[in-house]
Amino acid sequence: MLKIFKYSFQDLIRSKWSFILGLFYMAVTFGLLYMSNDLSRAIVSLMNIILFINPLVGIMLGIMYYYNSRDFSELLLAQPIKRKDYFLGQYLGLSLSLVISFVLGLGVPFLLYGVLVSDAVVNFLTLMFAGSALVLIFCALAFWVATANENKIKGFGKAILLWLFFAILYDGIFLLSLLVFESYPLEKFSIAATLLNPIDFSRVLIMLQLDVSLLFGYTGAVFNKFFGSYVGILLITGAAVIWVISPIFMMLRAAKRKDF
Amino acid sequence: MITFKHIYKSFGKHVVFEDLNLDLEKGGIWSVLGPNGSGKTTLMKILLGLVVPDKGTILMDGEEILKQDLYRKKINYMPQIARFPENLKVREIIAMIHDIRQQPADEIALVNRFDLGSYLDVPLKNLSGGTRQKVNAVLAFMHDNPVIVLDEPTVGLDPVTLLKLKELIQEEKDKGKLILLTTHITGLVEEISDQIVFLLEGKVFFQGTLDHLFQKTGQDNLERSMAAIMEHGISNIDSDDSKITSHYA
Amino acid sequence: MKLFLLLLSSLFCINSFGQSAVVVDPAKGASLMEAIADAAPFDTLLVQPGTFKEGRIIIDKPLFILGVGYPVIDGEGKTEIITILSDSVTIQGLQIQNVGVSYIEDRAGISAEKQTHIRIIDNKLYNTFFGVYLKNSSHCLIQGNEIKADAVNEISSGNAIQLWYCNNILVQDNHASGHRDGIYLEFVDDSRIENNTSTNNIRYGLHFMFSNRDQYVGNTFELNGAGVAVMFSKKITMQYNRFINNKGTASYGLLLKEIYDGTISNNTFLGNTTGIYGEGANRLEVHHNTFEKNGWALKVLGSCMDNTFTNNNFINNNFDLTTNNNRSYNNYDGNYWSDYTGYDLDKDGIGDVPHRPIKLFSYIVTRSDASIILLRSLLVDVLNFTEKVTPAFTPELLQDTTPLMKPLL
Missing domain, CATH: 2.160.20.10 (Single-stranded right-handed beta-helix, Pectin lyase-like)
Incomplete structure (x- = not known):
């Protein structure tokens, strides 16, 4: 697995995609830092961008990479290698190279602006963590979708739908149910619903750090208390881990029966 | 050396193998023939574990290999289409396969043989189809293993390289290896094959030497023999001589 | 004096x-x-x-x-x-x-x-x-x-x-x-x-x-708990005060209840859950205040009438304004809103298109507390944008017809 990881990582980190992606993150970050000249405000603006871009990048590049390396898969699966190891290696290679593009693209400008000695350092690290988690999760989802769908067009379609679902449709259903059942206490439901969508819990995690939830009356305080506690942070981290592991598990299951 | 037993495989509604049995009992060059879609590539991929059969077993030197991985150490494989990770250089892909297999290899001799020396530091994406196929050949032959699987190895090769490849196959055969080969170039089959395996309608329709095939079909070259089988169908040949299927009788 | x-x-x-x-x-x-x-x-x-x-x-x-x-x-x-x-x-x-x-x-x-x-x-x-x-x-x-x-x-x-x-x-x-x-x-x-x-x-x-x-x-x-509460009072003058970080479960910078004829000017409201909460507040002149980084800058309930909000700065609040009424009896002209996306072709410092300070999401949050958890989600941005283009839920006439292009100092 480590060997596969090494090679796909080596291949990807040198590809123009990683470069373009890193450059994109860097340009956006520098732009925001330059315009706002305030680390915390730049972090708030970046949060919206990252919540939108990272899942999309993860799932799209995941799908593209998977389908593009079909022949590579064929070459390597004909070698004395376990399928599980091959796919795990591929997944890690891709997701970690994307994470590195992301971390460097964001990190370099922030470091140059002295984030480490500012009071925004925790916010910044949370943003990094949430952004990286989103990439890992959506890469895993992409690999699962691609493994389960031999047809490239179908795979792409499903991946886009999946992203659309988590980015917006899910929240739409969430909000509708909040409005339909507005006369019931909905705090617990909301907390559960948040943990079931990686984009939502990443957003909540960053917002907690930004301390805006305190601004929102009773319910905001309830959420703040829950997600701000060790239990809450542990739950979010746990949810993130489960959200990475379960698509990988599904992917490996699909890969076991797959013909190449 | 390798035995396929009762292999069933279908892709959706399309049935490829229905109770296929095949015994590659000894070394030599085995050419797998058959009409388009008869499952030549699938047969190879099943052997390599790339395609998972619905039912059946495969024994290699008496051991079950399905769902195993390490038996592939004994098999070298040259796939039909040679596409590699685009950003790797030739040197790196050779090193990579070598690194993964962890077996002794004589890649230098092969690189020289196929005149790839000047391409070693070129990224694979910049190579022509033929050159890629040469790289593909290096990868398939650089390890010394008892089984070599070649899926359309001649596609895109120029006559000189083709000649070199033929020599190479011959040399490997002389070491007593089992070489499983598909190709559309009937001349090549006639020239080097020891055994012919003819796939038709999900089964092994014929297995035997070239001479046997000519005898049974009453033709004197491979092209006509194949055409005869495909045109007249199984029944015709079947009635002609029982020996065609006698192997499984 | x-x-x-x-x-x-x-x-x-x-x-x-x-x-x-x-x-x-x-x-x-x-x-x-x-x-x-x-x-x-x-x-x-x-x-x-x-x-x-x-x-x-x-x-x-x-x-x-x-x-x-x-x-x-x-x-x-x-x-x-x-x-x-x-x-x-x-x-x-x-x-x-x-x-x-x-x-x-x-x-x-x-x-x-x-x-x-x-x-x-x-x-x-x-x-x-x-x-x-x-x-x-x-x-x-x-x-x-x-x-x-x-x-x-x-x-x-x-x-x-x-x-x-x-x-x-x-x-x-x-x-x-x-x-x-x-x-x-x-x-x-x-x-x-x-x-x-x-x-x-x-x-x-x-x-x-x-x-x-x-x-x-x-x-x-x-x-x-809350900055200032002014209740059942008349002609109160409130100037040059700073209302800072009054946040919590039901917190306000300034709570106005049943008051008449006051002046609220030159105050700073920073980081409060709600900057000004008004219930039955009437005939107030609210001008030259700065509302920054509050949850809600203004919560003006339907029982508030004839108030004038002008020359104020609304900067980076999560919501600038919310109300529970679908008509507006107050005047919001001539403020600076950091959310304003209009343009000023004639360069007179006043935006050429009216600004509508009420976002759909602030209306939704007023209806369902728990929906605050969706703050800053893509869905909310989309909803706000849609509502901005074609108002359906928020008071259509509640707008600043002369929004300022630059904040007042």
Whole structure:
């Protein structure tokens, strides 16, 4: 697995995609830092961008990479290698190279602006963590979708739908149910619903750090208390881990029966 | 050396193998023939574990290999289409396969043989189809293993390289290896094959030497023999001589 | 203003009536209570450093009690400490501490009832249940006092400064913290609250009930349950105050309830759950204020009418405005909104397209609390945008027709 990881990582980190992606993150970050000249405000603006871009990048590049390396898969699966190891290696290679593009693209400008000695350092690290988690999760989802769908067009379609679902449709259903059942206490439901969508819990995690939830009356305080506690942070981290592991598990299951 | 037993495989509604049995009992060059879609590539991929059969077993030197991985150490494989990770250089892909297999290899001799020396530091994406196929050949032959699987190895090769490849196959055969080969170039089959395996309608329709095939079909070259089988169908040949299927009788 | 000058000049005159100065030194076993009994009206008592533990001290004649080096008057948690039963008493430079909590009577560090010309200056009041408590009094000065306690809940805590049925009182430069309300006024007219700092109080930093024609200017209200509550009052002037970080479960910078004809100008509202919450607030002029980084800058309920909001800055609030009515009876023209996305082709500094400050999501959150968890999600951005383009839920006519392109300084 480590060997596969090494090679796909080596291949990807040198590809123009990683470069373009890193450059994109860097340009956006520098732009925001330059315009706002305030680390915390730049972090708030970046949060919206990252919540939108990272899942999309993860799932799209995941799908593209998977389908593009079909022949590579064929070459390597004909070698004395376990399928599980091959796919795990591929997944890690891709997701970690994307994470590195992301971390460097964001990190370099922030470091140059002295984030480490500012009071925004925790916010910044949370943003990094949430952004990286989103990439890992959506890469895993992409690999699962691609493994389960031999047809490239179908795979792409499903991946886009999946992203659309988590980015917006899910929240739409969430909000509708909040409005339909507005006369019931909905705090617990909301907390559960948040943990079931990686984009939502990443957003909540960053917002907690930004301390805006305190601004929102009773319910905001309830959420703040829950997600701000060790239990809450542990739950979010746990949810993130489960959200990475379960698509990988599904992917490996699909890969076991797959013909190449 | 390798035995396929009762292999069933279908892709959706399309049935490829229905109770296929095949015994590659000894070394030599085995050419797998058959009409388009008869499952030549699938047969190879099943052997390599790339395609998972619905039912059946495969024994290699008496051991079950399905769902195993390490038996592939004994098999070298040259796939039909040679596409590699685009950003790797030739040197790196050779090193990579070598690194993964962890077996002794004589890649230098092969690189020289196929005149790839000047391409070693070129990224694979910049190579022509033929050159890629040469790289593909290096990868398939650089390890010394008892089984070599070649899926359309001649596609895109120029006559000189083709000649070199033929020599190479011959040399490997002389070491007593089992070489499983598909190709559309009937001349090549006639020239080097020891055994012919003819796939038709999900089964092994014929297995035997070239001479046997000519005898049974009453033709004197491979092209006509194949055409005869495909045109007249199984029944015709079947009635002609029982020996065609006698192997499984 | 003339009124206050008059008041001040009359207060300063008192000193000149003082006849002799008496030194009261606890180190020599002196008793403050005896010293007061022995003193003639308008004497000055120079209280030396040390501690007096004499229970409740009653001042029944005009005196100037001046502490030197903050002598401590300790109530030992039992009683009220200083009760003033005379006009023209000045208490300055004392450290007054430990008044017992009582659920029956409103004990205070210093209290006065039905008096005039009382001056309470530069004292330290620690843990005094009620700090300074004036009843039915007028023309008094409460200045430069530091009033601290560690209130835990509303029931067992008093107010740092409480005025009840008073008029013409000047409350200036005090620091009130850790009480129920920092400054509480009930039936107080024509008074001025200036340059005070009120922090960490459980309920309100400043609280008006049934009070008219008062002004509060230049105060800072920080980290209170709510900054300032103005209820059932008329003609209150609120200027140059800072409402900062008043956040929590039901928190406001400024809570307005049933008030009429006031002015709210030049204030800063920063980081509050709600900047201004208005319920039954009418005919207010709200101008030149800055609302920054609040949850809601303004919550103006449907019962508010004829208010004018103009020349204010709304900068980076999560929501600038929300209301529960689908019509608007207030004027919001001529403000700066950092959310404004319009343009100014004729370069006159005024945006050419009206700004609609109510977002759909703020309307949704008003309906369903829990939906706040979707703040900053893509869905919310999409909803807000859709609503902005084609208003369906928010009051269509609630808009700033002349939005400013640049913030006012």
